[in-house]
Amino acid sequence: MDRAKIARILQMEEYGSNILLKGWIRTKRDSKGGFSFLEINDGSTIENIQVIANQTLENYQKEILHLSTGCSVAVEGELVSSPGKGQKNEIRATKIKVYGWSDPEEYPLQKKRHSFEFLRQIAHLRPRTNTFGAVTRVRNALSQAIHTFFQKRGFYYIHTPIITGSDCEGAGELFKVTTLNLGDLPYDQAGQIDYTQDFFGRATSLTVSGQLEIETYALALGDVYNFGPTFRAENSNTSRHLAEFWMIEPEMAFAELKEDMDLAEDFLKSIFTHILDHCQSDMHFFNLRIDNTIIETIEHIIQSTFERITYTEAVEILENSGEDFEFPVKWGVDLQSEHERYLTEKKIKKPVFVIDYPKEIKAFYMKLNDDGRTVGAMDVLVPRVGEIIGGSQREDNYEALKQKIAQMGFSEKEYWWYLDLRKYGSVPHSGFGLGFERLVQFVTGMNNIRDVIPYPRSPKSAEF
Ligand code: ATP
Ligand code: MN
Numbered sequence: 001m002d003r004a005k006i007a008r009i010l011q012m013e014e015y016g017s018n019i020l021l022k023g024w025i026r027t028k029r030d031s032k033g034g035f036s037f038l039e040i041n042d043g044s045t046i047e048n049i050q051v052i053a054n055q056t057l058e059n060y061q062k063e064i065l066h067l068s069t070g071c072s073v074a075v076e077g078e079l080v081s082s083p084g085k086g087q088k089n090e091i092r093a094t095k096i097k098v099y100g101w102s103d104p105e106e107y108p109l110q111k112k113r114h115s116f117e118f119l120r121q122i123a124h125l126r127p128r129t130n131t132f133g134a135v136t137r138v139r140n141a142l143s144q145a146i147h148t149f150f151q152k153r154g155f156y157y158i159h160t161p162i163i164t165g166s167d168c169e170g171a172g173e174l175f176k177v178t179t180l181n182l183g184d185l186p187y188d189q190a191g192q193i194d195y196t197q198d199f200f201g202r203a204t205s206l207t208v209s210g211q212l213e214i215e216t217y218a219l220a221l222g223d224v225y226n227f228g229p230t231f232r233a234e235n236s237n238t239s240r241h242l243a244e245f246w247m248i249e250p251e252m253a254f255a256e257l258k259e260d261m262d263l264a265e266d267f268l269k270s271i272f273t274h275i276l277d278h279c280q281s282d283m284h285f286f287n288l289r290i291d292n293t294i295i296e297t298i299e300h301i302i303q304s305t306f307e308r309i310t311y312t313e314a315v316e317i318l319e320n321s322g323e324d325f326e327f328p329v330k331w332g333v334d335l336q337s338e339h340e341r342y343l344t345e346k347k348i349k350k351p352v353f354v355i356d357y358p359k360e361i362k363a364f365y366m367k368l369n370d371d372g373r374t375v376g377a378m379d380v381l382v383p384r385v386g387e388i389i390g391g392s393q394r395e396d397n398y399e400a401l402k403q404k405i406a407q408m409g410f411s412e413k414e415y416w417w418y419l420d421l422r423k424y425g426s427v428p429h430s431g432f433g434l435g436f437e438r439l440v441q442f443v444t445g446m447n448n449i450r451d452v453i454p455y456p457r458s459p460k461s462a463e464f
Pocket of ligand 1: 240243437
C-alpha cells in the first residue's frame with residue numbers, strides 16, 4: 001500500500017477504506033478502557049491526525065504503551081469519521097510499526113511551548129514544531145508564487161554568480177572568498193596581499209546583490225529576475241538583518257521608475273493573494289498564535305492602492321509629526337526603521353513608496369533626476385517590517401555613470417563591462433530588490449528574521 005499524507009487523509013471521505021500513514025508522534029494519551037490515542041504529524045499540514053490504537057494490537061503492551069513524543073511510526077488502519085469536535089477524520093489502527101524511538105527523558109521538544117530563543121539553539125529539531133512547520137510551508141509557497149508571478153509575465157529566471165569580483169553597493173560589507181593560506185599570506189612589493197596568487201587570480205567575495213550582472217541580461221532579454229542567496233557582513237544585530245539571506249531581483253528594460261513601482265505593487269498583491277488562498281491552515285495558525293491582525297492586514301493591503309510620496313515629502317511629514325525619534329530627521333539623512341514605521345504604520349496606514357532620495361545616500365547606479373540632487377530610487381515600506389523593497393531606475397547615461405563612479409572613488413576599470421551597457425544600445429531600465437526573509441516575516445507575523453529561515457547566519461552565530 002502507498003503511504004498517504006495526512007493533509008489528504010483529513011480531506012478524504014472514503015470511510016471504511018484502508019490507509020497507510022507515516023509520521024511522528026506529537027502526543028499520546030492512554031485511556032483506561034484499553035486503548036490509546038496518538039496524535040501524529042507528518043509535515044504535510046499543520047494539523048495532526050488522531051489514531052486510535054486498541055489493546056488488541058499485537059505490540060500494544062510491548063511497544064504502543066511506551067511510545068512518546070518524537071517517535072516515528074507507520075500506521076495502517078481504517079479511515080473513520082470522527083465523532084468528536086475538531087477533526088473530521090481519524091484512523092482506527094490495525095497495525096502500528098515503530099521506526100524510531102525517542103527517549104522522553106532526553107527529547108528536547110516537550111509538549112509545552114518553547115521560546116523562539118530556545119528553539120534557535122536546536123535549529124535541527126525546530127522544524128518539528130507547529131510554528132516552524134508552518135513557516136516552512138509558507139516559505140515554500142511564497143517561493144513558488146514568486147516564480148509563477150514572473151513566469152506568467154514573461155520574465156526569465158537568471159542565475160547570477162554567487163562568487164563575484166564586483167562590490168555592487170560599494171558598501172564594503174563583503175565576505176571574502178579565498179583559498180590563500182590565512183596563516184601565511186603572500187604579499188606584493190607594496191606590502192599588499194598578492195591576490196594574483198589566489199584561486200581566481202584576483203580578490204573575490206560572496207555577492208551582496210546580483211543586480212549589476214542581471215542588468216546585462218535585461219539589456220538583452222528584456223524582462224528578467226534573479227532569486228538567490230545574498231551575503232552581507234553587516235554587523236547589525238537586528239530582527240530584520242541576516243548575514244545570509246535570499247533576494248528577489250527583477251530588472252526590466254524599457255521601464256522607468258513608474259513601471260518599476262507598478263511592478264512592485266502588483267507583485268506584492270499577487271503574492272499575498274496566493275498565500276491567503278493556498279496556505280489557509282498555516283495562516284490561520286499565525287493569526288491565532290503569532291499576530292492576530294495578520295490576515296486582516298494582508299487583506300487590507302490587497303485591496304488598497306499603495307501611497308506614493310517623495311523623500312522630501314516624507315521628511316516634511318516626519319519633521320511635523322511631533323514624534324520624539326531616536327534619530328532626528330532632516331533633509332539629507334537616511335530614513336531609519338523608526339521613521340519608516342511611523343510613515344507606514346501611523347501616518348499613511350498602508351504600504352507606501354518613498355521615491356526620489358538624495359543622491360548622496362543611495363547607490364551609485366541610480367538615475368540622477370533633473371533636479372541634480374535626487375535620484376530615481378524607490379523604497380517600499382510596510383507596517384512592522386519597514387523597508388521590504390529597495391529599487392530604482394538605473395543611470396543609463398554613459399557620461400553621467402562614469403562621472404559617478406569616479407566621484408565614488410571606484411575604479412572605472414573594474415566597472416568596464418557595466419559601463420559598456422551604457423555604450424552599446426543603452427535603454428532606460430529599472431528594477432528592485434526584495435528581501436525574501438522580510439517577505440516571509442511580513443506574511444507570517446514572525447518577529448525575528450532568524451525564525452523565518454532554516455539556519456540563520458548572523459554575527460557570532462553559524463552553528464549547524
Ligand atoms: P536596510 O536599510 O534595511 O539594511 P538596504 O537598504 O541595505 O536595507 P538593499 O540594499 O536595498 O537594502 O537590499 C534590498 C532588500 O534586501 C531590502 O529592501 C531588504 O528587504 C533586503 N535586505 C537588505 N539587507 C538585508 C539583510 N541583512 N537581511 C535580510 N534582508 C535584507
Ligand atoms: Mn542594509
